[in-house]
Amino acid sequence: MLFAALRTRKDTAMNSETYIMIKSFKHDGHLHRMWYENWPVPRSELHPDHQEQGMKVLINHGTRIREADGKEWVSRIPGVTYFIPGQWFNIVALLETAGVRYYCNIASPYYEYGNVITYIDYDLDVIKLSDGSINVVDEEEYLSHRVLYQYPNVVETKVRQGLERLVQWMKDSKPPFQDDEALRYYELWKNRQC
DSSP states (O other): HHHHHHHHHHOGGOGGGGOOOEEEEEETSSSEEEEEEEOOGGGGOHHHHHHHTTTTEEEESSSSSEEETTTTEEOSSSSSEEEEETEEEEEEEEEEEEEEEEEEEEEOEEEETEEEEEEEEEEEEEEOOTOOOEEEEOOOHHHHHHHHHOOOHHHHHHHHHHHHHHHHHHHHHHHTTOOOHHHHHHHHHHHTOO
């Protein structure tokens, strides 16, 4: 398997200890989804705009993913994930044959400890297709979970602010909504496996 081959390398940049696990939770603390192996792009390789914002950029392709119900599957589409300090969303650039599709989670700011990144998923997702169209999805799930988990007013305010900010960033093509950079990061990952 690809990741097994990567782990055998002596190159410290590709040492398995550098892989990061991503865990998303729901508001009540139960696990929502887990991505086992995500390679962090070295800070020195980040685009200056991404460095300036303190972004954490991770690459995965063929990683194992575990759902809340315990089912596991393997990602088939390369993904470049962007975590931005203090923002109530995270961004995944999915590198599809038809172009880059951005799948964005409205979520709490991320927290990092050791080789694990966590965040709370607040249901709403925003998708930007390669043709530039923007769609907000899962609003019914948000409304249902808002009642079920009793989101406090401060969370509802942050979720709405995060949604508004994210959509505006998409419309303005603000970093990291730059297809060429997502592709460059993926190529960097592919080249390091050789």
